[in-house]
Amino acid sequence: METITWSEKIPIADSFDIIVAGGGISGVAAALSGARQGCRVLLLEKNCSLGGLATAGLVNFWVPFCNGRGRMVIRGMAEELLRLSVKYGFDTFPPDWKGGEPAHATLQRCESWFSAGLFSLSLLKLLREEKVCVLYDALVSAPVMENNRCLGVIIDGKSGRRFYACKALVDATGDAAVLKMAGVPVIDGSDYFTYYGEGITLEGCRRAVEKNDIFQAYYHPYGGAANLHGVGQPEDVPLLKGVDMDAVNEYIQKNQLLMLEKEKDKPRMERNIHMLPGMAQLRTARRIEGDVTLTGEDCYRHFDTSIGTVCDFEYRDRLYEIPYGTLVREGFGNLITCGRSVSASGWGWDVLRVIPPAVLTGQAAGIAAAHALQTDTAIWQLPVAPLQRELEKTGVRIHFPAEWVPKGEAADSLAAPADHI
Numbered sequence: 181m182e183t184i185t186w187s188e189k190i191p192i193a194d195s196f197d198i199i200v201a202g203g204g205i206s207g208v209a210a211a212l213s214g215a216r217q218g219c220r221v222l223l224l225e226k227n228c229s230l231g232g233l234a235t236a237g238l239v240n241f242w243v244p245f246c247n248g249r250g251r252m253v254i255r256g257m258a259e260e261l262l263r264l265s266v267k268y269g270f271d272t273f274p275p276d277w278k279g280g281e282p283a284h285a286t287l288q289r290c291e292s293w294f295s296a297g298l299f300s301l302s303l304l305k306l307l308r309e310e311k312v313c314v315l316y317d318a319l320v321s322a323p324v325m326e327n328n329r330c331l332g333v334i335i336d337g338k339s340g341r342r343f344y345a346c347k348a349l350v351d352a353t354g355d356a357a358v359l360k361m362a363g364v365p366v367i368d369g370s371d372y373f374t375y376y377g378e379g380i381t382l383e384g385c386r387r388a389v390e391k392n393d394i395f396q397a398y399y400h401p402y403g404g405a406a407n408l409h410g411v412g413q414p415e416d417v418p419l420l421k422g423v424d425m426d427a428v429n430e431y432i433q434k435n436q437l438l439m440l441e442k443e444k445d446k447p448r449m450e451r452n453i454h455m456l457p458g459m460a461q462l463r464t465a466r467r468i469e470g471d472v473t474l475t476g477e478d479c480y481r482h483f484d485t486s487i488g489t490v491c492d493f494e495y496r497d498r499l500y501e502i503p504y505g506t507l508v509r510e511g512f513g514n515l516i517t518c519g520r521s522v523s524a525s526g527w528g529w530d531v532l533r534v535i536p537p538a539v540l541t542g543q544a545a546g547i548a549a550a551h552a553l554q555t556d557t558a559i560w561q562l563p564v565a566p567l568q569r570e571l572e573k574t575g576v577r578i579h580f581p582a583e584w585v586p587k588g589e590a591a592d593s594l595a596a597p598a599d600h601i
Contacts, residue, residue, distance in 0.1 A: 204232020470523025
């Protein structure tokens with residue numbers, strides 16, 4: 181490929197303690213927790229709304245917070261944002277969870293759809309109240325590095341290029357884009373052929389009026405409809421490498437045309453597609469190769485460096501502790517990641533890339549960045565005990581109790597819809 185050489189003077193716009201790249205759900209959590217630790221925080225988002233896949237991506241569904249037996253597993257900021265997501269809009273909690281954690285055992289799981297738009301607006305309000313500086317339409321072009329430390333980032337926006345200085349950087353881009361540019365080792369993933377939008381139908385409106393429940397009016401028009409296990413993947417469509425611009429464009433456009441083909445012959449006055457995803461609905465595009473990698477085989481394993489316990493959204497009972505090393509890489513003094521790009525593989529990656537664990541890792545990343553600055557410690561060498569104590573103050577369960585592990589023959593069972601993506 182031919183190249184050009186380009187140089188320019190870039191204005192220095194401002195300086196922050198922590199810069200969070202990416203305003204998805206994990207980035208919001210990182211920015212919020214960093215600000216609550218007393219840091220000056222800048223949150224950069226390339227789109228014009230907050231929430232990422234959970235809002236603009238229309239993956240507006242909280243997968244289970246519980247173990248499938250009536251016990252709440254994931255708490256802390258994840259539980260705070262769960263409540264916020266349904267404060268002004270609808271929810272679909274099952275009956276046993278409508279009033280919070282039930283007093284009795286139940287096979288129903290704590291999960292819910294929510295209004296993507298209202299949640300996004302609520303996130304902005306919350307961040308502004310906590311004095312986080314939010315900058316929309318800001319694409320991180322490059323981190324400026326010196327001896328494996330990030331001095332700040334160059335961003336592209338309507339006003340041209342700017343440089344924002346920082347003392348620590350959290351990569352919440354979802355695909356470790358900034359950390360890759362910084363030299364952190366990364367591993368590419370792949371995604372199945374899936375794409376859906378959000379619409380409304382006349383029949384759904386009738387149900388909504390009958391039940392006094394606006395959620396009943398919605399439907400999801402699909403392009404590709406492969407589930408998270410690849411069922412429904414077309415034989416002639418390769419898995420998507422979601423870190424290549426040309427491949428992502430082909431993926432999106434092919435899915436959009438397929439959606440139109442599926443929809444074009446339906447009665448035009450009886451339904452409407454009012455929203456297409458504002459970003460590619462990719463789950464496992466790329467992640468860091470961290471100091472520790474969580475795998476599916478780590479189920480029920482305790483880690484001394486755990487930053488919190490999460491449940492399995494597909495299976496009852498299964499529990500995972502997230503080791504701090506999944507967020508960092510040795511040698512990179514002020515860089516940390518969270519959300520879909522933490523170091524996990526196999527089923528472990530699927531467990532961690534959904535919304536509740538993404539919030540948990542974001543919360544931990546923001547606090548860790550603040551602690552590293554306050555103690556003048558390389559972030560990958562940060563003592564974990566103070567971080568654990570800070571997380572526990574918010575309700576995070578660092579370790580799961582032994583009595584929650586099934587005795588004898590494995591009692592965990594599939595407890596999720598077969599078409600889950």
